[in-house]
Amino acid sequence: QVQLVESGGGLVQPGGSLRLSCAASGSIFSINAMGWYRQAPGKQRELVAEITSGGSTNYADSVKGRFTISRDNAKNTVYLQMNSLKPEDTAVYYCNADLATTAWGLPFGLWGQGTQVTVSS
Numbered sequence: 001q002v003q004l005v006e007s008g009g010g011l012v013q014p015g016g017s018l019r020l021s022c023a024a025s026g027s028i029f030s031i032n033a034m035g036w037y038r039q040a041p042g043k044q045r046e047l048v049a050e051i052t053s054g055g056s057t058n059y060a061d062s063v064k065g066r067f068t069i070s071r072d073n074a075k076n077t078v079y080l081q082m083n084s085l086k087p088e089d090t091a092v093y094y095c096n097a098d099l100a101t102t103a104w105g106l107p108f109g110l111w112g113q114g115t116q117v118t119v120s121s
Helices: none
Strands: 003-007 010-012 018-025 030-039 046-051 057-059 067-072 077-082 091-100 108-111 115-119
Touching (some): 018 030, 030 077, 057 067
Antiparallel strands (some): 018 077, 091 108, 091 115
16 A cells, blocks of 8 residues: 655744655655645645656745755655745645556555644744
8 A cells, every 4th residue: 555644744933944754655666746735724725846756846936935845766755844934834734746556557646644734923
């Protein structure tokens, strides 16, 4: 069984930092793009940042210059370093990976269970 397990969420004051991690485990043949999404109460889930297997990145305008996405392909892990956090960053953060479990299988998207990030004084 393939799964994504996130960690690193929590409560932080405005201006603080957090680092999220998401590790893919199970029978994995390859992972293409990995990314972080977030969903605040009453809002739709939105892309925060994504990174390809080659290291190309894409960020939401609201987090550019504050968040950094990175990945360790050897560990099948993606990270999100979040600095200068604002109350509006409060949300459940979800990891997503586009992966294949066999050489002949089509890639599919997989979601983590989500981790809560709360920015408040």
